Each structure stands twice: as C-alpha cells, then as structure tokens.
Amino acid sequence: MRVEILNRQWTARSTIGLAGVLVFALSISPVLYMFVRSLEHNGQFTLAYYAQLLGEPRQRRLLGHSIQLAAWAALAGSALGVPAGLLLARLPQATALLLRFVLLVPLLLPPYILGVVWVFVMGRAGWLSRWMGSDVASVWAYSLPGAGLVLGLALAPLSMLLAEAARRAIPARLIEAARLVAGPSRTLARITLPLVASSLAAGGLLVFVLALAEFGVPSLLGVRVYTTEVFTQFAALYNFGAATATAAPLLLVVVVAAGLARILLGGRVLTSSLMAEQPLRLSSPARVAAQSYLILLGLLMVAGPLLVLMVEAGSWRALLDALVSARIQIGTSIALSIIGASLATGLGLLLGYWRARTTSGGRGFFDVGMLVLFAVPSTVVGIGLIGLWNRTGWTGAFYTSPAMIIIGYLARYVPLAALLLGAYLQQLPAAREEAAIVFGAHWWRMLGRIVVPAARLGLAVIWTICFIFMFGELGTTVLVAPPGTTTLPVRVYAIMANSPDQRVAELCLMQTLVILLSLGGLLAAVQVAGRRQKNGGKVDE
Amino acid sequence: MNDDFLKLTNIAKRYGTRVVVDHLSLTVHRGELLCFLGPSGSGKTTLLRMMAGLEIPDEGRIEIHGATVAAEGRSLVSPQDRRIGFVFQDLALWPHLTVGEHLDFVLGSRGVPRRRRPEKIEQALSLVRLHQRASAYPSELSGGEQQRVGLARALVTEPRLLLFDEPLANLDIDLKAELEAEIRALQQRLAITSVYITHDPGEAFYLGERIAILQAGRLVQVGSSPEILERPASDFVARLMRLWQVRGLRGAPDSDRHFAGES
Numbered sequence: 001m002r003v004e005i006l007n008r009q010w011t012a013r014s015t016i017g018l019a020g021v022l023v024f025a026l027s028i029s030p031v032l033y034m035f036v037r038s039l040e041h042n043g044q045f046t047l048a049y050y051a052q053l054l055g056e057p058r059q060r061r062l063l064g065h066s067i068q069l070a071a072w073a074a075l076a077g078s079a080l081g082v083p084a085g086l087l088l089a090r091l092p093q094a095t096a097l098l099l100r101f102v103l104l105v106p107l108l109l110p111p112y113i114l115g116v117v118w119v120f121v122m123g124r125a126g127w128l129s130r131w132m133g134s135d136v137a138s139v140w141a142y143s144l145p146g147a148g149l150v151l152g153l154a155l156a157p158l159s160m161l162l163a164e165a166a167r168r169a170i171p172a173r174l175i176e177a178a179r180l181v182a183g184p185s186r187t188l189a190r191i192t193l194p195l196v197a198s199s200l201a202a203g204g205l206l207v208f209v210l211a212l213a214e215f216g217v218p219s220l221l222g223v224r225v226y227t228t229e230v231f232t233q234f235a236a237l238y239n240f241g242a243a244t245a246t247a248a249p250l251l252l253v254v255v256v257a258a259g260l261a262r263i264l265l266g267g268r269v270l271t272s273s274l275m276a277e278q279p280l281r282l283s284s285p286a287r288v289a290a291q292s293y294l295i296l297l298g299l300l301m302v303a304g305p306l307l308v309l310m311v312e313a314g315s316w317r318a319l320l321d322a323l324v325s326a327r328i329q330i331g332t333s334i335a336l337s338i339i340g341a342s343l344a345t346g347l348g349l350l351l352g353y354w355r356a357r358t359t360s361g362g363r364g365f366f367d368v369g370m371l372v373l374f375a376v377p378s379t380v381v382g383i384g385l386i387g388l389w390n391r392t393g394w395t396g397a398f399y400t401s402p403a404m405i406i407i408g409y410l411a412r413y414v415p416l417a418a419l420l421l422g423a424y425l426q427q428l429p430a431a432r433e434e435a436a437i438v439f440g441a442h443w444w445r446m447l448g449r450i451v452v453p454a455a456r457l458g459l460a461v462i463w464t465i466c467f468i469f470m471f472g473e474l475g476t477t478v479l480v481a482p483p484g485t486t487t488l489p490v491r492v493y494a495i496m497a498n499s500p501d502q503r504v505a506e507l508c509l510m511q512t513l514v515i516l517l518s519l520g521g522l523l524a525a526v527q528v529a530g531r532r533q534k535n536g537g538k539v540d541e
Numbered sequence: 542m543n544d545d546f547l548k549l550t551n552i553a554k555r556y557g558t559r560v561v562v563d564h565l566s567l568t569v570h571r572g573e574l575l576c577f578l579g580p581s582g583s584g585k586t587t588l589l590r591m592m593a594g595l596e597i598p599d600e601g602r603i604e605i606h607g608a609t610v611a612a613e614g615r616s617l618v619s620p621q622d623r624r625i626g627f628v629f630q631d632l633a634l635w636p637h638l639t640v641g642e643h644l645d646f647v648l649g650s651r652g653v654p655r656r657r658r659p660e661k662i663e664q665a666l667s668l669v670r671l672h673q674r675a676s677a678y679p680s681e682l683s684g685g686e687q688q689r690v691g692l693a694r695a696l697v698t699e700p701r702l703l704l705f706d707e708p709l710a711n712l713d714i715d716l717k718a719e720l721e722a723e724i725r726a727l728q729q730r731l732a733i734t735s736v737y738i739t740h741d742p743g744e745a746f747y748l749g750e751r752i753a754i755l756q757a758g759r760l761v762q763v764g765s766s767p768e769i770l771e772r773p774a775s776d777f778v779a780r781l782m783r784l785w786q787v788r789g790l791r792g793a794p795d796s797d798r799h800f801a802g803e804s
Contacts, residue, residue: 431633438627440650453637
C-alpha cells in the first residue's frame, strides 16, 4: 500500500487517463451504446423491447438455455481442469511448464475448431456413426450438454491454471504438518481442498461467464442461446433494438458471475504466478501416474483434435493447396493480429500498471469491469461497434477500412491484456520503480527503462495471447469486417455450411498450426529466459 | 546561515484509521547523520518515505534546505526534484542493468550530459571500491558488493540529503560491521546530511551523531548516545537500553542485539 506516488505523477495521470479514454471509446462505449439504443424507438424512450423480452416464454427459454449451456461447460471444464491443475502443482517446474503449455492449447484455439472436430467425430455422418453403422450420437452431439462439453474442453485450461496457482500458493509446511498425522486422501479432503476451494469455484464461474458469451460453438451446433439469438436479430432481421434488449439479461448474468468470481478470488482475478511455492515432491510412482494422466489428457484435448483434423484434411498436398487458396486471408489475419496485439499490449501495459500500483479502492471495480468487458459476447460488441462507427464523417472512413477489424480486436481484448498485465506487474517489486523516481527519472523514462525491461517476458506472453485470440476472433469480425477484407476465421465460418468437410478441416488445421507455431515460439522464449535466470543471468523476473 | 537542513514540523500520517506517524517535529542539522531507532511498526520507514516524497504526510510540513517540499497533505516538490540519495532496504537494484548502467541511468535522469557521465561513474564506483565491477549485473555480485552499488547509486549525483532505509538489516555480522564502518567514513568524508533508520540500537549508536527514538509513531527522545544512555526520557527508552546492554554483555548473537520492542 505504499506505491501511490508512482501513479500520482502528472505524466502518469495524463497517459493512463488517455489510455482509459481509449478503452472507454473502444470497449465500453459499444456496450453503453447498445444499452441506450435498447431504450429508444424512433427517438422516443421506450421499455417495449424489455416488456417483450419478459413477456415471451421463448425469451425465458433462451435464458434457460444459455445458463444450462454455461453450467454444463463449467462442470466439464472443472472436471477436466481442476485435477489437472492440482497435479501440475505437484510436478517439478520444468515438467509442469511443458505440460502446462500443451494443456493450454485448447484455451487458445478458437472454440469453433473444437466444435468442428466434435462434428467430425460425433455428427450425423461422423466417425462414430460410421463405425457403429447408425446415427447413435448426433442427438446428443447437437444438444446443450454436447455444446457444453465442447466449451468445457475449450475452457478447461482456465480452471486448470487457477487450481494450479491456488495449490502452489499453499505453503508446503501446511501440507507437511497435515501429512504427519493424516494420510494423503484425508489431507487432500480436509486441508488442500478447503484451502483452494474459493479459487476452484472462481475458476468454474469464469468458465461459466465465458461460455455464456460464446458464439461460434452454439452457432455451429445449432444450439439456440442468447448469443446466437442476438446475431439472428441483427444479421437476419436487422432489428437493432431487439438485438440489444436480447443481450441485456445476458450482460446482467455476466456482471453477477464476474463479480462473484472477483469476490472469491480477492485481488488475484487472473493470477500469473505459478512459481510461488516449491511443491512437495511426489513419490516416484505417484509422479509417473500424475504425468501419465496429464499426458493422456493432452492426447485427448490436443493431439486427438489435431489428428481428427489431419485425417479429415487428407493429404499434405491438399493442405498446401488450401494454404495457397487462403493465403490472402491468412496474411490479412496475421497482419491485423500483429497490429492489434501490439496496440492491445501497449494499452494493457498502461492500464495494468495503474491497476498494479494504485492504492485506491478502484482496483476491485477495475477487475470486475475488465472481466465483464472481456466476457461481453462478441456479437454484442460487433453490433455496438457497427452502431457507433457506421456513420458519415471520419468514423465512416474507419468503418469501411480494415482498421475496423483492429478496433473490434481492441474492443474485445484490451480488457484481457489489462487484467493479465495488472496481475503480472503487481508481482514485480515496486521499490525498483520508486528508486528510479527518487533518482530523478520521470514517469515515461521509468516505464521505458525499468518497468518494460523487467516485464518483458510477461509482455511477450501477453502479446502472444492477444495475437492468438485475435487470430481466431470470429463473432465481432464477422459483423464488422468491411467488404473485400476477410480474415481466416470468417472464411472458415463462411464455408462451414456449404463446403466439403475436407476444406473446412484444411482451414481449421491451418489456423491451428499458426497458433501452435506462435505457442512454440513463446515456449522457446520462456525456456531461454528460465535458463538465463538459472545461470544467474541478467533478468530475474 | 541557518544550520537546519531538514525540518519536520508536526508530521502526521494515517493508513485508514491506523496512526503511523503521530504529529512529529524534528530538525536535522547540515552535515549531520541522524539515526531513527524504533521497533517494527513504529513509523520510521514511513517517515523516511515522506522525506523522499514517496509518501505524502496527511498533516504537517517538511522543509529541505529551507524549501517546503510537502505541506498539509500535498506534495509541493516531486521525489525527482528533491535531489536526495536513497539506499533502499532491499536495495531495489535493477536486474537488467549493469553496475555502470545503474549509475548512467541515474545521471541521465538528472540531466547530466552523456560525455560527463563516465568520469562521475568512475568517481562514485571508486568511492565504494567497485570500479572493477562496472560491467557486472546485480545477480553476479556478492551481498556486500550489491550494498555498495546501492550506496554508489545514491551518491553519484552528489545529493544534498542521503536517506538510508535499514540497508544492513539482512546481512551477516562481519559484513554488517564492515559496511557500517564504510558508511560512517563516507558520510564523514563527504559531509552529506543523512538520515538513517534502524531497529538495531548498536547500529544506531555506532553511526548516529544523534539518535531519535520512535515509539508507535511518536518521537520519545532525541539526543546523542551518551545522553540517551545516561538520561533515558521514558520507561520505554530505559527498558530498551537496559535490554540492549544486557544482551550485549551476554555476547548474544547479532540478531539479539535488536531490542524486543513493541510490535
């Protein structure tokens, strides 16, 4: 609580204030705009859309469906992620790092890719039906629990990360004290689980919130929930007010769930520390069993889907053809994602720095606000952006250019970058920055020469995460992309309905390979940094 | 000319409802080394940070060299512009900069032209006997060498006020004694007004020309070592002097030199 001075500098205030204004313009204003539009019709104030919303049983069914879908996802995500996280926390750092990277992949893939794999395996003409000789699974595959399971698979790494961080945060001596008098299962039930319970619950809530906001998977599997309904109201019926009013209950549930997650986690909304405690060593057989389980999970969650896509895509030659035919979309996606990730990381750094170093009570509000903004359904963001930017004048010039896609990316992912960087920067000792200030450095110099170099690994990680998310962004891009500019996810979405499975598989595989390459680069960077640190090198973050 | 260099008038600081510094007034003379001595939670670090500008007093006034730098809940001069040197408790060295780059960064921040920096860096490193280690990173230095980098960084811009925040608290007894002697010699040689905080009476009596004793945010006595030993102003001071002397006579380990004050 002693670092307020770092944010009190005039330069700090004005720079961070400007970043805040930008986030307001990019991320908050589309949501506010939609809310205001839902309260007017032909220039008059009205609650008609809401009355309609409350009056129609169909709307209540939609809310029920959305909550069911999110609950199934939270259940599946926790069931897969929590044991994995608790086991990862007991492994040595080097092994845990590698397995964690592999198990993180589903979170970084666009969920619809897992949806496509799900359809290939469980769909009407899928592998299972062909193998069994009849359509045995499609009823379930295209149901709410089926879609929930796919989203649970996609979001399980989030539960895993929170469970691992919570487990590593328990001082080893607490567990050792229990093990002196109790066996492993009693220690787990009476000591470990109660200590990590709030983090596990928060992990489940975060999965719940993100599943609630997902558009690609329910759309692909034909499950009718609020996000698909918002899209239909806007894209098919062009009913702006109804689309907005439809989004309102969803936003309310998102706000409540995100607030609950913040309360459960305290100040650690998205912790980035997985190194806090040297874990108690597992016995050799237990370690082998834990590693085997995690490798199996990796096969199920990562290698399995990849294999399905490879089989469906056919030969490498076909893949090469697909690469050539989609080269423009791939290039566009990579270029826009690089620009978007760089801007998001820059803005996230400024806001995250404020979050990390402020002593004001605004931190809790910031956490919930950023979490809610990140969880706002992509279709809602897209429609809000259209309403705000599709006008004559300078906004219209942006609206008809590829810059609009970057604006969409920033609207969705600056809150995530700010949240992650806030958590990361909070772990760096503030005394180093105070020292720079005391010795005469002005705020920008301190930020550039002390904070950025100290945080460069975190910045690289968050840049990569933003790049990957932006590279796979669908719900907002499909709405705001100007004519003549198509990203890879939009191309995949467009061909899903009317192209052969092989082509869909090829493009999904391509997208997955780009993401895996990015992750591989990041893993290499992390390992180099780790090796430097081990060898007493230059950076100790 | 007035001999008062640092003047604290009626300084108060609260964190929420907890009073950390309770209406404290004190003057530090030009060229003097004054030690603040007190147990954990007595407010000494907060006091030092207010002098540096890292905290703002809720009440009272701080004057440095005749200029008011903070008054009535406002900072009037930013930390950058107070021209002070600060040796942090955990040193706060920048892990990505070499020893030489530490000093270069500080000089650059103070607007010293690039061409004049090497000479100043050489001088400062010579003062603390580190001129051979200019290209080393903090992680490549011993504990004592890291302390010297912290000291060189504080001295390189020729500050008018030096602040020490328990810099030797975590060192072993031999290194601590060696560095105490170096700090005293340097301070006397350079005659920079200095404020040093510690919870170790031995360190305070060795280094301080005067010692200011803090208890729960209040100043309970100020004086030279003999004055405090011979005429303790309160039971608290008498008790801690007795405790320290008894432990010293018993030849207790260094950690036991720290008095068992209130927490």
